[in-house]
Amino acid sequence: MRPPRKTREIVHCGCARHLLAFSSMHTPEKHDAFDFWYAVNQTEILLMPARRLETFGATMVNYHMISEPMDSVSQTRVREGRIQAFRPQILTPQTYASGLLEGFGKEAEAYAEWLRDHGKDLHVLRYGFQIRKEVTQELLLAENLETVKEQVRERVKAKGDPMAAVLTGVDHPWEVCLLKLMADVIRYSAPGNIREMERHRLFEDEGGLPRAVREELDADFRTASRDPRLIKPLGAKLQQYGVFEDYQDRFFALVKTGKPK
Numbered sequence: 001m002r003p004p005r006k007t008r009e010i011v012h013c014g015c016a017r018h019l020l021a022f023s024s025m026h027t028p029e030k031h032d033a034f035d036f037w038y039a040v041n042q043t044e045i046l047l048m049p050a051r052r053l054e055t056f057g058a059t060m061v062n063y064h065m066i067s068e069p070m071d072s073v074s075q076t077r078v079r080e081g082r083i084q085a086f087r088p089q090i091l092t093p094q095t096y097a098s099g100l101l102e103g104f105g106k107e108a109e110a111y112a113e114w115l116r117d118h119g120k121d122l123h124v125l126r127y128g129f130q131i132r133k134e135v136t137q138e139l140l141l142a143e144n145l146e147t148v149k150e151q152v153r154e155r156v157k158a159k160g161d162p163m164a165a166v167l168t169g170v171d172h173p174w175e176v177c178l179l180k181l182m183a184d185v186i187r188y189s190a191p192g193n194i195r196e197m198e199r200h201r202l203f204e205d206e207g208g209l210p211r212a213v214r215e216e217l218d219a220d221f222r223t224a225s226r227d228p229r230l231i232k233p234l235g236a237k238l239q240q241y242g243v244f245e246d247y248q249d250r251f252f253a254l255v256k257t258g259k260p261k
Contacts, residue, residue, distance in 0.1 A: 020125050020190050039169060039176035045184055046153045047166035052189035053127070055196040059085040061129075061185065062164045063178060064152050067171040068145050076148040077171060080137045083182060086128040088193050090202060090212040092241060123203050123210070125194065127186050131178055209243065217247065224254060231255055 046066075053059045065079040141148055149168060156164050165185070169177030197203060202212035220237065224230040231254060238244040238251065 020127065020186060035173060036176055039173055040180050043167060043169040043177040043180040045165065045167050045181060046149060047156060047164065048188065049163045049165050049185060051162035052192045053085050053088070053185065055088060055193045057087055060163060061085060061182070062161055063181060064156055064164065064166045065174060065177060066145065066148055066152060066166070066168045067174055067177075069140070069171050072140070074142065074144060076141050076143055076145050078137075078139045078141065078148065078152060079174065082132045082136065083178060084130045084132060085182070085185075086130075088190075088197075089126045089128070089216075090197070090210050091124040091126050092209060092213060123194075125190065125197075127182075129182055131175060207246070209241070213241065217241070217243075221247075221250065221254065 049061060061083040063079075063081055063083060065081075067077050067079075069075055069077050143151075145168070149166075153166050156166050165181055167177060167181050169180075197212070202210060202215075204211045206214045217238070220230070220234050224234045231251075234254075235244070235251060238247050244251070
């Protein structure tokens with residue numbers, strides 16, 4: 001069994017000065033580019049969640065995925081499960097550019113350089129989510145696809161779950177269809193998330209970093225002071241964010257005494 005790894009993708013938003021990205025934690029299978037984009041293009045969202053993703057907390061999206069098995073005639077499969085979306089995170093463009101190079105290497109160098117050059121003009125918001133592999137329910141119905149699509153859509157609508165989604169797509173690789181769903185959910189949620197963050201002034205510059213990043217690092221220092229195992233990851237994070245020199249006195253005091261300066 002392969003360990004879970006992150007899949008990164010850029011999602012462009014219609015909001016000026018904002019760049020969205022998402023990373024999904026899942027156990028990947030090997031699919032060639034044709035299979036991946038065929039699955040994306042065959043995905044149809046029948047019902048989107050009525051409520052956007054939370055700005056300051058995690059959100060659970062309940063999906064109902066409908067597909068036709070490749071080896072069965074006049075049958076339709078319905079998978080029902082959950083996707084956990086984590087709290088959206090503000091990144092510096094420089095941090096995102098470094099992560100982009102880690103994930104894609106030379107193919108991303110030009111884009112990463114552009115991000116560094118235009119960092120002051122951009123806000124980067126990263127969404128993370130995990131497709132929970134324990135499928136809640138899987139049904140194989142002896143009915144055609146169109147009939148099942150209408151039945152499932154009406155049943156889910158009647159329940160009134162604001163975070164329910166209904167979609168159709170390929171039976172394999174069906175997880176790719178869920179990535180397409182979450183990309184659409186992120187596009188729908190981002191404008192409201194961004195407005196709420198702006199009301200809390202989280203994008204404001206504080207010494208070269210967004211306020212949200214400064215608050216995140218302060219919280220990390222407090223947590224590491226209670227758990228020394230987190231000191232090393234904190235140091236790596238400061239290096240990744242390019243602010244180790246700004247925090248080095250506080251960091252070495254933490255290493256020495258286990259308490260923030």
